[in-house]
Amino acid sequence: MVYKADFATEVEPLDRDLIARAKLLPNCFLWLNHPNGPSSSDATRYDEVAACFETLAEAVALVKAIEEDQDRDPTEFEAALNLLAEAQSMLRISVVKFDNYADTDQRDVFQWLKYTANEQQIFIRRFMRLDDPGDPAMAIDLQNRIKASSGTITEARKKVKQHKKLFSKLKHKCTLIHDEPETADDYWHLVIPMVDELIAGGIPPSNRELREALAPVVDSIPDLPDLPKSVQMVLREIDRYLATVADASAVGGERRQQAERALIDAFQLKELHWISTREHESLDWFEPFVAKNDVAVVVLAIRWSSHSYGDVKIFCERHNKPLVRLPAGYNANQVASQIMSQCSTKLQE
Numbered sequence: 001m002v003y004k005a006d007f008a009t010e011v012e013p014l015d016r017d018l019i020a021r022a023k024l025l026p027n028c029f030l031w032l033n034h035p036n037g038p039s040s041s042d043a044t045r046y047d048e049v050a051a052c053f054e055t056l057a058e059a060v061a062l063v064k065a066i067e068e069d070q071d072r073d074p075t076e077f078e079a080a081l082n083l084l085a086e087a088q089s090m091l092r093i094s095v096v097k098f099d100n101y102a103d104t105d106q107r108d109v110f111q112w113l114k115y116t117a118n119e120q121q122i123f124i125r126r127f128m129r130l131d132d133p134g135d136p137a138m139a140i141d142l143q144n145r146i147k148a149s150s151g152t153i154t155e156a157r158k159k160v161k162q163h164k165k166l167f168s169k170l171k172h173k174c175t176l177i178h179d180e181p182e183t184a185d186d187y188w189h190l191v192i193p194m195v196d197e198l199i200a201g202g203i204p205p206s207n208r209e210l211r212e213a214l215a216p217v218v219d220s221i222p223d224l225p226d227l228p229k230s231v232q233m234v235l236r237e238i239d240r241y242l243a244t245v246a247d248a249s250a251v252g253g254e255r256r257q258q259a260e261r262a263l264i265d266a267f268q269l270k271e272l273h274w275i276s277t278r279e280h281e282s283l284d285w286f287e288p289f290v291a292k293n294d295v296a297v298v299v300l301a302i303r304w305s306s307h308s309y310g311d312v313k314i315f316c317e318r319h320n321k322p323l324v325r326l327p328a329g330y331n332a333n334q335v336a337s338q339i340m341s342q343c344s345t346k347l348q349e
Contacts, residue, residue, distance in 0.1 A: 031101065038099035045097055051139035052091040056109065058146045059087035066153065071160070076153055078122050083146050085113055089127035090134030090142070159201060166201075170194045170213050177217040185222045192224065192231055199230035206237040214238055266332035270294065283311055290315040296347070297339060299324045322346045 015033050022028040031037040032046070040046070063080045066072050088109040095103045110128075117124050127134050134142075173191050177184045195214070199205060215238050264272050273289050290298055290312070298321050300312055316323040322343035326335065339347075 027104070029104065031103070032098075038101040040098050042097075045094070048136050048139070049091070049094045049098070051143075052087070052094040052136050055139045055143045055146070056084075056087040056091050056106070058143055058150075059084040060109065062146055062150050062153075065150070069157070073156075076149075076156075077120075079149065081113060081117065081122060081124055082126070083142070083149065084109065085124045085127040086134045086142055087146075088113070088134075089132075090136045090139060093133045094136040094139075163198065163201060163203065166194055166198055167209055167213070170198070170210075174213045174217050177220060181220060184217070184220045188220075188222055188224070192228065195234055196228045196230045199234065205230070205233040206241075210234060211238050211241055215242060263332060263335065267336070283315075286312065287315045287318075290321055291319045295321060297322050297324055297343065299326060299335065299339075301326050 018030060018033060022030050032049070059080070063077075063084050066077050066080050088106050091103065091106045092110075095101050095106060113124065113128065116122070126132050170191060173187045173194070177187045177191070180187075191214075195210070198207075198210065203210060211234075214234065218235065218238055221235075260272055260274050263269070271294065273292070273295065275286065275289060289295065298312065298316050300323060313323050315321075324339050324342045326338055
């Protein structure tokens with residue numbers, strides 16, 4: 001038995017409500033609700049076109065959300081345009097099945113896509129030609145892909161917000177380290193986990209914002225046990241950057257002429273052999289420098305050395321040279337403090 005709904009009591013009231021709401025919107029014509037509008041004798045066509053309209057709405061919402069984001073990723077926007085192209089194409093195919101009808105919303109989306117792609121020099125790969133139609137039967141599948149893309153973007157936006165908040169805290173703590181050096185160690189115990197969290201969250205060790213926050217205070221870092229590898233990587237990148245700029249206040253593993261001069265002057269050295277190191281390189285060339293008669297102390301910048309540089313100790317023992325490890329800052333006072341605490345007795349022999 002086939003149930004037939006009563007138009008006067010079950011259909012018309014709902015139609016009146018929908019039409020009233022549609023009239024409040026600009027350029028909204030409910031052709032499927034119009035008595036003389038296009039129709040189909042196949043009831044499944046209505047479910048299909050409804051799914052296509054819902055899919056197009058999801059795609060439009062995704063594109064709109066990305067477009068309104070000032071920090072949007074161009075690749076995300078391009079991917080969303082391709083999803084929108086497929087959605088409008090499958091709607092066009094579904095609508096045509098209703099007495100060869102053409103929906104104005106679908107045409108508006110198509111024209112907007114053409115204009116936007118041309119203006120922003122974006123190539124939309126498919127579904128923009130009559131001979132490359134979308135498949136209305138795939139509407140639900142496309143909806144799922146749109147929702148997945150939206151979820152990924154939402155998570156990315158959430159991560160960006162978290163990073164901004166963490167960067168703000170990090171900069172504040174670095175300012176306190178700079179302004180209150182007597183309590184720097186306390187703040188560094190807060191900064192180290194922040195840096196580790198940022199790197200774990202996808203921020204590269206060479207990130208400019210991270211470098212600019214840490215560089216002014218990097219030489220005040222205390223001797224901390226088990227410094228996370230992520231933080232060591234950041235320190236190494238900061239050191240490499242500082243080696244390319246004129247900054248006499250910062251001293252580290254990469255050779256910097258002004259910093260080298262600062263140490264020579266502070267310790268009244270005849271010469272300073274500053275040997276830049278590279279990760280996991282051979283140590284064969286290093287021993288001759290340790291063996292030099294005029295070398296009194298070998299200083300190893302632990303923060304920037306690979307694990308293999310622990311073998312430098314073998315060279316020092318072989319040539320009876322004291323080895324000083326610098327786990328913290330590298331200004332003259334800190335270097336002097338480490339030399340005195342680690343090898344003052346041997347230097348007096």
